[in-house]
Amino acid sequence: MKAxxxxxxxxxxxxxxxxxxxxxxxxxxxxxxVSLMSYxxxxxxxxxxxxxxxxxxxxxxxxxxxxxPFGAIRKGFGFPIGLKRxxxxxxxxxxxxxxxxxxxxxxxxxxxLLLVRHPHTFSFFYDPxxxxxxxxxxxxxxxxxxxxxxxxxLNLLVDNEKDVKQAENIPLSLxxxxxxxxxxxxxxxxxxxxxxxxxxxxxxVERVIQVSRISPAKRLEEFVQIARQLPEYEFLLVGYCSxxxxxxxxxxxxxxMATSVPNVRIILDRIRNVPELLxxxxxxxxxxxxxxxxxxxxxxxAAGCVPVTPAVGGGGEIVRxxxxxxxxxxxxxxxxxxxxxxTNQRWSPMEMSHAARAFAPERFRERIRSIVKSDFYRx
Numbered sequence: 178m179k180a181x182x183x184x185x186x187x188x189x190x191x192x193x194x195x196x197x198x199x200x201x202x203x204x205x206x207x208x209x210x211v212s213l214m215s216y217x218x219x220x221x222x223x224x225x226x227x228x229x230x231x232x233x234x235x236x237x238x239x240x241x242x243x244x245x246p247f248g249a250i251r252k253g254f255g256f257p258i259g260l261k262r263x264x265x266x267x268x269x270x271x272x273x274x275x276x277x278x279x280x281x282x283x284x285x286x287x288x289x290l291l292l293v294r295h296p297h298t299f300s301f302f303y304d305p306x307x308x309x310x311x312x313x314x315x316x317x318x319x320x321x322x323x324x325x326x327x328x329x330x331l332n333l334l335v336d337n338e339k340d341v342k343q344a345e346n347i348p349l350s351l352x353x354x355x356x357x358x359x360x361x362x363x364x365x366x367x368x369x370x371x372x373x374x375x376x377x378x379x380x381x382v383e384r385v386i387q388v389s390r391i392s393p394a395k396r397l398e399e400f401v402q403i404a405r406q407l408p409e410y411e412f413l414l415v416g417y418c419s420x421x422x423x424x425x426x427x428x429x430x431x432x433x434m435a436t437s438v439p440n441v442r443i444i445l446d447r448i449r450n451v452p453e454l455l456x457x458x459x460x461x462x463x464x465x466x467x468x469x470x471x472x473x474x475x476x477x478x479a480a481g482c483v484p485v486t487p488a489v490g491g492g493g494e495i496v497r498x499x500x501x502x503x504x505x506x507x508x509x510x511x512x513x514x515x516x517x518x519x520t521n522q523r524w525s526p527m528e529m530s531h532a533a534r535a536f537a538p539e540r541f542r543e544r545i546r547s548i549v550k551s552d553f554y555r556x
Contacts, residue, residue, distance in 0.1 A: 178208060178209050178210065178281045178282070179209065179210050179211075179212070179279065179280045179281050179282075180204045180209035180210070180211045180212070180280060180281065180282040180283075180284065181211075181212050181213075181214060181276070181277060181280040181282070181283050181284070182197060182200055182201055182204070182211060182212070182213050182214070182284045182286055183214045183215075183241070183273070183283070183284065183285050183286070183287070183291060184197040184213065184214070184215050184218070184286045184287045185214075185215060185216050185241055185287055185288065185291070186215070186216060186217060186287065186421065187215050187216075187217050187218045187219075187222060187223075188217050188222070188419055188420075188421060189390070189419055189421070189422070190222070190226035190227070190419075190447070191390060191472070192370060192372075192469075192471070192472035192473075193286065193287055193301075193303070194223075194226070194227075195227060195371060195372075195373065195472065195538075196286055196301065196370050196371055196541075197213075197286040197287070198223065198227065198229060198231050199371040199538050199541055199542055199545075200284050200286055200545055201213060201231060201234050201235060202231070202234045202542060203541075203542035203543075203545040203546050204234075204282065204284070204545070204546075204549070205233075205234035205235075206234075206542070206546070207546045207549065207550075209281070209282065210236045211234060211235055211236055212235070212236055212237045212238070212239065212280070213235055213237075213238045213239075214238075214239060214240070214241055214276075215238065215240070215241070216240055216241050218238050220232055226447065226449070227373070227449065228449060241269060241273075241291075242268075242269055242272035242273070242276075266290060266291075269291060270291060270292075270293055273291060273293045274293045274294070277293055277295050277298075278295075280295075281297060282297045282299070282549060283295045283297065283298045283299065284298075284299045284300075284301075285298070285299070285300040285301065285344075286301050287301075287303075288303075288304075289302070289304075289337060289340075289341050289344075289346075290337060292337055292340035292341055292344055293340060294340060294343060297345075297549075297552055297553070298343070298344040298345065299344065299345045299346075299347060299548070299549070299552075300341065300344045300345070300346050300347065301346075301347045301349060302346045302347060302348045302349065302353050302356075302357060302364070303349065303353075303469055305353070305356055305468070341362060342361070342362050342363060343363065344363065345363055345364070345365060345548070345552060346362050346363060346364040346365075347364070347365055347368050347548070348364055348365075348366075348367050348368070349367070349368060349369070349370050349469045349470055349491075350367060350468050350469050350470050350491045350494050351367055351494055352468040352490065352491070352494070353367075353468050353469065354366065354367050356468075365548055368541065368544050368545075368548075369470060369498070369535060369536050369540070369541065369544075370469070370470050370472060370536065370541065371536065371537070371538035371540075371541035371542070372472050372475040372476055372479070372533070372536040372537070372538065373472075373476065373538065374475070374476065374479035374530075374533055374534065374536070374537060374538075375479075376452055376455065376456055376476060376479045376480035376481075376530075377452070377456050377480070378456065378480070378481045378526045378527060378530060379453065379456040379457050379481075380457070381457060381458070381459040381481065381526065382411075382457050382458065382459065383410055383411070383459055383519050384410065384411045384412075384413055384457065384458045384459060384460070385404070385407075385410055385411070385412045385413070385458065385459070385460045385461075385462050385485075385515055386412075386413045386414075386415065386454065386455060386458035386460070386461055386462070386477070386482065387400055387413075387414050387415070387461065387462050387463060387464065387473070388415045388416075388448045388455065388473040388476070388477070389414065389415075389416050389465075389473060390416065390417060390418060390419075390422060391416045391417065391418040391422070391429065391430050391433050391434075392418070392422055392426060392429065393426055393429050394465055394467055395464065395465045395467075396464040396465050396466065397414065397416075397433050397464065398433075399464040399508070399511075400412065400414060400441075400462060400464050401433075401436050401438055401441055402508060403462065403464075403508060403511050403512060403515070404438055404440055404441045405438050406508070406512050407440070407512060407515060407516070408439065408440050409440075410440065410515070410519065411440055411442065412438075412440055412441045412442070412462075413441075413442050413443075413444065413454060413458065414433075414441065414442070414443045414444070415444050415446060415447075415448055415451065415454055415455075416433070416443060416444070416445060417445060417446065417447055418430045418445075448473070448476070452480070455476065455477055455480045455482065456480045456481070458477075458480075458482055459482060459483065459518065459519055460482060460483050460484075460485055460515055460518050460519060461473075461474060461477035461478070461482040461483065461484045461485065462485050462486075462511070462515065463484060463485070463486040463487070463492045464486075464487065465487070465490065465491075465492065466487055466489050466490040466492075467490055467491055468490055468491055469491045470491045470494060470495060470536075471491050471492055471495065474486060474492055474495050475495060475533055475536045476533075478495075478499055478501070478502070478529045478530065478532060478533040479529075479530050479533040480526075480530070481525075481526025481527070481529050481530050482526075482529065483501070483502055483503070483518045483523075483524055483529060484496055484499070484501075484502035484503070485502065485503045485504075485505065485511060485514045485515055485518065486502065486503070486504055486505070487504065487505060487506070488504040488505060488506050489506075492504070498535055498536075499529070499532040499533065499535070500532065501523075501524045501528065501529060501532055502524075503517070503518065
């Protein structure tokens with residue numbers, strides 16, 4: 178049996194890439210000969226980013242046909258470039274339709290924009306904005322302008338709603354599952370994403386930390402704003418920003434790096450290279466409202482940190498799953514939660530680490546194997 182995993186851009190080296198590697202391993206352990214389609218995958222990159230050697234689970238790696246920069250449509254390039262990107266996308270999907278026919282199982286682990294019809298297609302659901310119908314809901318139907326007409330044209334050309342509905346969608350959080358239910362999309366129940374939980378428990382210092390890509394979606398300005406109100410504590414941001422993200426978010430990296438709050442320190446590195454920074458910190462402050470489960474927040478719990486997250490989005494779901502930590506709805510509530518955590522130790526590092534096992538990668542791989550097996554039984 179043959180399986181194809183499609184993950185266009187590996188250079189981000191984030192939670193999505195770690196998820197992809199675990200999907201590959203799960204399918205290989207299930208007896209599939211697994212191929213990976215990616216524009217920039219390399220063994221050296223994976224070893225450097227995750228300390229993993231995935232070669233034993235892969236039969237081959239080959240590039241995507243006619244790859245285009247994935248941020249192009251979502252970021253709204255100018256008229257001729259936008260249409261060019263859409264044309265490239267359609268060409269890629271046509272080529273994928275032919276390629277996928279020779280595989281028994283298809284997994285899309287990064288984007289639904291490349292979904293094509295196949296009897297056994299699985300797609301991880303990250304970004305509601307990628308689904309054409311959902312994108313159109315966000316446009317005010319009473320306001321007409323050249324820009325609206327242009328975006329409606331792009332939506333029409335990109336439209337992948339039928340393909341998303343036909344695929345077996347895999348939501349990575351309850352909020353994403355609710356969106357799939359509201360849109361009547363075929364889906365399984367929530368699958369918790371895999372997290373690398375290999376962290377030590379060290380003696381804690383009164384420090385607040387966040388590990389994050391430096392991206393607008395992470396709302397790092399709020400991290401700085403909260404730090405400004407707690408000058409007696411050190412706030413540490415361990416961040417990284419790929420060239421692709423700098424291109425898609427011009428000026429944001431420079432804005433964050435120019436932060437001049439005295440108690441905020443920024444270190445540009447990956448936490449795998451400096452795990453002691455997470456292991457020694459007492460509180461993990463997550464500020465994004467993204468609907469997916471944040472890997473770094475779970476890793477922080479595995480390292481014994483107490484999470485403080487927004488009540489909305491994936492961060493709040495993590496706190497509810499762990500049954501430990503704090504959620505907030507305002508800057509004031511976040512400040513109060515951090516103070517309480519640092520002065521009243523409500524949960525020990527050992528308790529936090531044990532609770533984080535709910536997101537262990539072996540549990541994720543077992544769930545993937547079960548989903549694939551059930552899909553073939555139904556057919």
